[in-house]
Amino acid sequence: MTRTEIVRWPLTLALLVLLMTGCTALGAVLAGSSWWLVLLIVASAVLVGSAGLRRVGVHSVVVPLLATGGLIVLLTLFFGGGTGLLWLVPTGDTVARFTELATDGVRSIQTQGTPAQVLDGILFLLAVGVGLLAILMDILAIGLGRPALAGIPALVPVAVPGFVVSTGADWVALVATAAAYLLLLRIDVHLRGMRVNRQAGGRGTGITGATGAVRGAVAIAAIGIVGSLIFSLSAPVISGGAFGSRSDSALFGAGVSQMIELGQDLRRPKAGPALHYRTTAVEQPYLALLTLDDIKGTTWLPRAVEVDEDLTVDSIANPPGLSQRVARTEASTIIDIDGVRTDMLPVPVPATSVDGLTGDWFWNNDTRAISSTDSTTVGQRYSVTSLELQPTREQLRESGTRYPVNIEPSLFLPMGTPGIIGDTARIVSAGTESNYDAAVAIQDYLRGSEFTYDTEAPVDEGYDGGGADVIATFLDVKRGYCVHFASAMALMSRSLGIPSRIVLGYLPGTRTATAVDGINRYNVDSHDLHSWPELYFVGVGWVPFEPTPGRGTVPDYAAPESSTASGAPSAGEAPSVVPRANDNPGFEGGPVDTLAAEEDELPSILARIGLVATGVLLLLLAPGVFRLARRRRRRRLLAADRAGAVLAWRELSDTAVDHGLEVYDTLTARELADSIRDRPGVRDSPRAREALERMLVATEQAYYARRDGSATNPGAGLLADLDVVVHAVRHGSRAIQRARALVFPMSLTSSALRRMGLASGTPGGA
Numbered sequence: 001m002t003r004t005e006i007v008r009w010p011l012t013l014a015l016l017v018l019l020m021t022g023c024t025a026l027g028a029v030l031a032g033s034s035w036w037l038v039l040l041i042v043a044s045a046v047l048v049g050s051a052g053l054r055r056v057g058v059h060s061v062v063v064p065l066l067a068t069g070g071l072i073v074l075l076t077l078f079f080g081g082g083t084g085l086l087w088l089v090p091t092g093d094t095v096a097r098f099t100e101l102a103t104d105g106v107r108s109i110q111t112q113g114t115p116a117q118v119l120d121g122i123l124f125l126l127a128v129g130v131g132l133l134a135i136l137m138d139i140l141a142i143g144l145g146r147p148a149l150a151g152i153p154a155l156v157p158v159a160v161p162g163f164v165v166s167t168g169a170d171w172v173a174l175v176a177t178a179a180a181y182l183l184l185l186r187i188d189v190h191l192r193g194m195r196v197n198r199q200a201g202g203r204g205t206g207i208t209g210a211t212g213a214v215r216g217a218v219a220i221a222a223i224g225i226v227g228s229l230i231f232s233l234s235a236p237v238i239s240g241g242a243f244g245s246r247s248d249s250a251l252f253g254a255g256v257s258q259m260i261e262l263g264q265d266l267r268r269p270k271a272g273p274a275l276h277y278r279t280t281a282v283e284q285p286y287l288a289l290l291t292l293d294d295i296k297g298t299t300w301l302p303r304a305v306e307v308d309e310d311l312t313v314d315s316i317a318n319p320p321g322l323s324q325r326v327a328r329t330e331a332s333t334i335i336d337i338d339g340v341r342t343d344m345l346p347v348p349v350p351a352t353s354v355d356g357l358t359g360d361w362f363w364n365n366d367t368r369a370i371s372s373t374d375s376t377t378v379g380q381r382y383s384v385t386s387l388e389l390q391p392t393r394e395q396l397r398e399s400g401t402r403y404p405v406n407i408e409p410s411l412f413l414p415m416g417t418p419g420i421i422g423d424t425a426r427i428v429s430a431g432t433e434s435n436y437d438a439a440v441a442i443q444d445y446l447r448g449s450e451f452t453y454d455t456e457a458p459v460d461e462g463y464d465g466g467g468a469d470v471i472a473t474f475l476d477v478k479r480g481y482c483v484h485f486a487s488a489m490a491l492m493s494r495s496l497g498i499p500s501r502i503v504l505g506y507l508p509g510t511r512t513a514t515a516v517d518g519i520n521r522y523n524v525d526s527h528d529l530h531s532w533p534e535l536y537f538v539g540v541g542w543v544p545f546e547p548t549p550g551r552g553t554v555p556d557y558a559a560p561e562s563s564t565a566s567g568a569p570s571a572g573e574a575p576s577v578v579p580r581a582n583d584n585p586g587f588e589g590g591p592v593d594t595l596a597a598e599e600d601e602l603p604s605i606l607a608r609i610g611l612v613a614t615g616v617l618l619l620l621l622a623p624g625v626f627r628l629a630r631r632r633r634r635r636r637l638l639a640a641d642r643a644g645a646v647l648a649w650r651e652l653s654d655t656a657v658d659h660g661l662e663v664y665d666t667l668t669a670r671e672l673a674d675s676i677r678d679r680p681g682v683r684d685s686p687r688a689r690e691a692l693e694r695m696l697v698a699t700e701q702a703y704y705a706r707r708d709g710s711a712t713n714p715g716a717g718l719l720a721d722l723d724v725v726v727h728a729v730r731h732g733s734r735a736i737q738r739a740r741a742l743v744f745p746m747s748l749t750s751s752a753l754r755r756m757g758l759a760s761g762t763p764g765g766a
Helices: 008-028 034-055 063-079 093-109 122-145 146-162 170-198 207-234 259-266 394-397 403-409 419-428 436-446 468-477 482-495 603-639 644-657 669-677 687-706 715-731 735-743
Strands: 273-279 285-292 293-296 300-301 325-335 349-355 361-363 370-372 381-390 500-505 510-516 517-525 529-537 541-543
Touching: 008 034, 008 146, 008 170, 034 063, 063 093, 063 122, 093 122, 146 170, 273 300, 273 419, 293 361, 361 529, 381 510, 381 669, 394 436, 419 436, 419 468, 436 482, 482 500, 482 529, 603 644, 603 715, 603 735, 644 669, 644 687, 644 715, 644 735, 669 687, 687 715
Parallel strands: none
Antiparallel strands: 273 325, 273 517, 285 500, 293 300, 325 381, 349 381, 361 370, 500 529, 510 517, 529 541
C-alpha cells in the first residue's frame, strides 16, 4: 500500500462527519434520535465500503455501482423483513416490501405534524436518501477529486427544516455543518500539500500553494456559514396549519396534516373559507376527512392501507358491523370546495355514494376515508348520499365484546402509557354496567365543568398534540381543545377494553339565509376544524361521540339519561370495579395492558442493527485476533528453534509498522533498522539498541550468507532480543498508536518484509 492510497481515508472520514453533521439538522422535524444511528450505519457502510473498494484496486468507475449494490443489500437486511435470500439478496418480495415502505413513508410525511414520529416508512426513505447522498459525495470528493463540491449534497438535509418549520433549521446545526465542510477542505488541502512535497523530493515546495488553498477554504466556509444562516431565516415555510386553509403545503402537512396543525389553524385570528354545502339531513352532519386509529409513540396516524381501485365511490357498501336492526334514513348533501386542498374528501359519514368528482377517487372499507390517486379537492363540486344512523341506547348497551379481528388493533395502547389515563377511566366509569354506559360517563366527565376549552394553553404550557404523555398532562391541567378531548376519550376507552379511534374533519358550520328549494346553505371555515372520537359497538359499528365542551352537539344516543357514573374522581379515590373483559376467545383481551407492544418495526430494525453492530464489532476485532495468533505462532517457532533470524526480523518489522512506522519499497533491512533505532523508546534504551543490532546482523547473515539448506535456526537465542526491542517500540509509541496496533494492525495489509523483498524463501514461514 502506497502513501497515496493511505491518504484517502482521512477524506472519507471527513465526508462521513460532514454528512452526519448535516443530518443533525433533521432533528428540528423528526422526533427522537434513534433514526440518526440508522443513518450513521448506512452512511458509514457506503463511504467506508467505497474507500475499501478503491483500496483493493477496484476501478473508480465501478466503485459507485458496487456501492449502490452494497446499499441495496444493507436496505434488504434492515428493511426487507426477511424477504431477501439469506436476509441480504433482494427478491421480488423485497421490491414489493420496499414499495410498500416508500408508500407508507410518503403517507406518513403527508399526514404527520412536526416533529414527526419516525415510523418504518419514513426511516426507510431517510436511509435511502442518506445512502444516495453518501454515494454522490464520494463520487465528487474522491472519484472526481473535487471535495469542495461534496458540500452541495450535504446541504439537502440542512435545507429541509427551512422549508418545514417556521423557525427554520437550528443555527447550531448549520454552523456545525459549515465547520465540518471547512474540515473537509482543510484535510484536502493538507493531503494535496503532502503529495506536492513528496513529488518535489520532500524539499518543502508546495507550501505556498497549500497556504493559499487554506485561505480559500476558510473563505468558502465563511460564506457557507453566513449563507446557511441567511437561508434559514428567509426560506419559505411550506407546512404548518395545513388543514386545507393553505394551498402551498407540501411536506409534513400536504393539504391535511395532523393534530398540531389543526390547532394552528384554530388559533388563526382570521378564519379562511373551507367549503359550503346544502343537505337534506335532519341533523347537520359532521364532515369527516381522515380517520386515525394507529397510535405510535406520541402520534396518532392513519393505519397503513393500500388503495383498492375496485372500490370506486359511485357505490359504497354499508359500514362493516352495521346491523339491519339499526334505524337509518338517507340524506343527500351537495358540497362545494372553497379553500380545502387535499387528496382526501370531506364527506358526511357513512357515505354510500359520491357523484360529480373530477379524477379517480376510492373509498376504504375499514376507515371509510375517501382519497384520490391523481386529483385533489381543489375546485370540486360533488353530491354525497349518506346514511343518518339512529342507534338506540338499548342497542348500544346490549352490544357484545366479541370484536372482529380487524377491530382488535383499535384496542392497543402505546408502550408506557401513563397510569393516570387508565386510572381516571376506571374511576369515572365506576358503577357502569356496559361499554356504552362507560363511554357516556367518560364523555360527560370530559364535558363537565372541570374542563375548559382553550386553544392556547397546550401550546403555552408545552403539551400540545394527542399522544399518551400529552393526554396525561391534559387530564391534570384540564385545559385544551378538541384534539385533547378526543384523544383523551379514545385512550381512556381503550384502557377499558373499548375499541376507539379519532376522526379529523369539520363541524357542520354556520347556516346562512341563502336557501335553494327550501334547503339552507351552510358555510364551513378553518375555525370549524374539529376532531372527535368514534367507539366500536358490535352490531352497530363505529359510533361518534362528542367529548369537547362548547363544540359541536352530543348525538341523541349519547345524551345522558341520568347520571350512571360516579362523576369526577376525587383525591385518593380508587376504582371500585374491574373493567369488563373482552370475551372473544380468539383475542387475549380483558383490561388492555398499557405495556402492549406497538406495531412498529423500528424496534425490530434496531434489533437487526444490534446484530449487525455485533457482527461489525467482531469483524473489527478479527484483525487484532489474527495478528495476535500470528505473533504467538512465530514465538512458538522461535522458542522451538524451528525458525531463525528472518522470522524474528519479520515480527519486529510488523510490530514497527503496526505502531506507525512508515516503510517504503526501497528500504533495506539496515535502513529499516535505522528507522527503528530513531523511534522513541528504542533511541533512549542502550539495551534495546544493542538487541536491535544483534537482530540486524543475524538477519543479514541468515539471508545474504546462506547458500544451502544447512543453516541453523537460532530462534530461541533471538527471542529475548526480539522481546526487548518490541517492548521499547511499544513503550515509545503514543496511546493512539498502541490502540491502533491492537485493533487494526497495519502489518496484515502491508508486510514490511514483503516490501523489502525478503518474504519469499524465508525459513519458518510467516
